[in-house]
Amino acid sequence: MSAVIPTEPAAAGAAMRRTKSVSERLRYLWYLSRRSPLTLVGAAIILLVLIMIIAAPVIAPYNPDKVSLTARLLPPSAVHWFGTDEVGRDLFSRVIYGARASCGAAFMIVLISMSVGVLIGCFSGVVGGRVDTAIMRLMDVVLALPALVLAMALAAALGPSLFNSMLAVAIVRIPAYVRLARGQTLSLREQVFVKASRTFGASPFYILRWHILPNAMSPIIVQATLDLGGVVLIAAALSFIGLGAQPPTSEWGALVSSGRSYMLDQWWYATFPGLAILITAMGCNLVGDGIRDMLDPRLRGR
Amino acid sequence: MTAGVETMARPVLEVSDLHVRFPASRNWLGRPTSHVHAVNGVTLRVRAGRSLGIVGESGCGKSTLAQAIIGLAPYEQGRVAIDGQDFQAAQGREKRQLRQKMQIVFQDPQSSLDRRLPVWRLISEPLHIRGGHSNAELHAKAEQLATAVGLRPEHLDRLPHEFSGGQRQRIAIARAISTDPDLMVLDEPTSALDVSVQAQIINLLLKLQRERGLAYLMISHDVALVRHFCDDVAVMYLGQIVESGPAEEVLGDPRHPYTQTLLAAAPSFASPLPTLAEVRTSELPNNRKLPAGCFYKERCGKAAAGCEVPQVLQRLGAGARCARCHLAQG
C-alpha cells in the first residue's frame, strides 16, 4: 500500500483545526465558567433578575399597586413574603415589579452612554488633530459634572421623572466610554491589518466601520457589563433622593427611600429592596469580572 | 551623479533620491526640534519579472523605505514612481489606480489579518474597497485566488486563527495578488515562519513571479535567502545604499567593508564562527545626527584618509555593481 504523501492543497486541509460545533462551544463555556465559580453565581443572579423582569405578572402574587388599608405595615409572613408598606401594598410584588424600572433604567443608561460614547470616541481617534483635542477637552468638562447635581438641575428644569434622571446619568458617563473607545482606536490604528487596509486605499470611515469598531467592542462590552452594577446603584440613589421614578411606580431606590422613615420598627420595608439592589449590582460585577477574565488571552487555557 | 540599481526590462518601480525623516522631539509649540533620519538618499529601480533584495540590519531604514514606497510614510524629498507615475503626488482616481498596481505582504501573518473577518472577506478586501462587486462575486474571486496560492476553497469561510502560520501568509499573498499588481513589496515575508514552511512560501512566490511577471522588492535580513531569491541586491546602512548589484556577485564578492562584515557575520554551514576582530563590536550610530563624511567610518576597520568626505555611490568597473566607498574601487 503506497504511503499517501499529501499534495499541497490537501496539506492545507489536513493541517486545519476543526471548527467547534455549537454543542462543543457550549461545553467549552461551561468548562471555562467551572474554573471560576463566582462567575457562575453572578450569572445565576442575572438570570434570576431577568426572569423577574420578564415574568413579573406571572411571579408576583399580588398587584403591586393594590392598596389595602387594612393590611398596612405587616411584617413578613406566609401571606406577604416581604411584608407590606404603609398603604398595604405587597412588598414582594413591588420588589419584583421594581426590577423593571431599576434594571431597565440601568440598562438604558449604559446603552445610551456606550453608543454615544463609542461613536464619539472612535470618530475622535480616527480624525485626530485639533478636532480630537477639542472633543477630549469637551469630555473633560462633562466629566467634571457630578451626576447627581446634573440630575437635580435637569429635574428642576424639566420636571422630575425617571427619563430625565436617566438622561442625566447617561450624559455624565459618556466621557468614560469616549476615552476607552478612543484609546482602543488609537492602538488599533497602529495594527498591521489596519495599515494593510490603508495600502488598499480604504477611507478612514471604511476602516472605522469594518476594522476598528468590531475589534474595539470587546473591552468596551466588558466595561459596560461592569458598569451595569454601578449604574443600578446610581439609579437607585437618584430615586432615593426623589429624582427618579415617581410614585406610585415601584423602583428599588424609591422603596428604600420610603422605607427609611420606618426603619426602626418596620425593618423589612427598606431591607428587602436594599438587598435587591445589592445582589443585582454584585451579580453584574461578578459576571463582568468573569467575562473580562475569560477574554484575557493570558489566562485563557485551551 | 549617483548611479542606481538597474535590472533588465522596463522599470515598474523607480525611486529617486528618497529622503524620509520623522520628528523625534518637539518644542512647546509643537514644532519638531530634531529628526530621525531614516532614509537618506535612496535611488533604485525594479523591472518587471525581476526581484530586488534590500538587506541590512535594524536601524538601516529598509522597513521605512518599504513603508514610504507603499504610501504609509510621508516624505518631503525624493520621488517614488510606479510605472512612471509619481505616487505621492497622485490624486483621486489616478491614485486609486496606482494603488492597485502595488501591493505589500507583511512580516507577521498573524497581525496582518483582521481576526474577526472570515478569510474570503480578507482576501477580497482590496476589491471590496475598490467597490462594484457583490458579496457573491467577491467570494468567487476569493476562491480563485485561494486556489492560486495553494489553499482549499472550502475553507474560506473560516477565521484566520484556524489556519497555520504558513497558510496565513498564503492568505496575505492571495490578498496581495487580488488586484493584479505589477509590483509586490515583501517585507520579511518568511521571518516569522519555520524553515520548512518558508520553503513552501518561497516556492509559491517564485511560481507567481513566473506566471504573472511580477516585480518583487524584498526586504530581508537573511542573506542566504536573498541570494537564493533575488536577482539584484542593495545593501543598506543608516539610510543609504552602500553597495548594490547582481545578488550573486555582491554577496559572493563583497567590496564595501560593511557588506564584508555582514557576510562574515551571517551564520553559514560553510564557515566557522567569525573572530571578534571580523565583526565590529561597537554600536550603530544614532541616526538623529548623521555622521559627517562616510557613515560607516567609525565602525570600519579600513578607515583611511579620504573617508571624511561624504561617500558617493559609484560604479565599480563596467558592470552593474556600485559601492559607496572610495577604497572599493580598483
Added chain:
Amino acid sequence: MMTGATELRGQALAIHNLSLEFPTFSGAIKALDNVSINVGKAEIVGIVGESGCGKSVTTMAATGLLPRGRYRITGGSVRLFGHSTLAMDDSQLQDVRGKVFSTIFQEPMNALNPTIRIGKQLTDVIMRHEETSLPDARRIARDILADMLIGEPERVMKLYPFELSGGMRQRVLIAMAFSCNPGLIIADEPTTALDVTVQAVILRLIQNRARRTGTSVIFISHNVAVVSQLCDRLYVMYAGRIVEHGATRTVLEAPQHPYTQALLRCLPERVAPKQELEAIPGAVPNLLHPPAGCYFQPRCKEAVDLCRSQSPPLAGADSQQVACWRRGVAPELSEQGSRK
C-alpha cells in the same frame, strides 16, 4: 552517549526518557515523548527543531520553569549534576538556579526589570548566590561586563535597561548568567531577535567564555546554521521526540533521519539560486492526536508498514544515533527497499 549509572555522575545534565503532556479541554497534548538528552562537562550541545517540536519545553521542564499545575510528567527523570530536579520544590530550585545552572532567554527586554538599574540587577544576582559584600559584588559585575566586551562598564551599570540597545541588553543578560559561574548554561534562542553582526559577537562571547571556564552550554535554536557554527553535538527534535543526534559535523554533513535530510534540503543556502526548494509536504502532526508509530511517517517518502505501527527507538553508534526503522535498526528491514 550511554546512560549507565557511572557515567551519570560525570554529566552536567542527564535527561532520561522524559515524557510530558499538557492537559487541556480537548485532551492531553503530548508535548514530549521519551526524550533523552545528555550534556557532558564543558560541552556545547545544540537542540534544533521547528516550532512546536518541544525543544524549549524540554529544558524548561528540566529546570522547573513550566507553570505548576499546567503540565504532567508521565515518565522519565532529570539529573542536573546529580540532583534530581523534578522532585524539587520552588525554594530548592531557587538555590540551584544561578549557581548550578543559568538560563538565557530570547527576549532581553522581558528578562530585565525595567525599573532597576543594570548594576543593581547584576549585584542582586551575585549576592544571592555568593557570600560577598556589595563592593566585591560590584567588582565582579564590572569584570564580567568587561568580559562581554561592554565598553565603560561603570557607566553601563548606572543605566536602566531601556537605555540600552537589544544587543547590549542580551550581553548584560549573558553576563548575569555567567556571573555566578554555573556549571551549565541553557540558552534558549538568545540571538533570534538580534541582528546578525550582534549575533555573531554574542555567539563568540558565549563560546569563548564557555571554553575558558569549562561551562557546559545547551543552545536551543531553529536556525541550523547558527547551531552548526557553535555546537559540538546536536539533537534534532520533531513533534516532541528526538529523531537524530550526534556530532554536529556528522549530523549535518551526513544526515541519516529523513526529517533531518528534508530539513537541510529546505534551506536556501544549500540550493542554487532561484531553484525550487524541496519543501516538506504536509504539516507537523497534531500532538493532541498524534499518529501511530513514527511521527514523521505521514510526510516521509520512505515510510513502510512498520513505520506506521511502531515508533522506532534511537539506535546507532555513539557518534550518531537515529530513530528510524529504515536506518540502522532492524537491518533486515532497511535492506528490503521500498516495500510500500
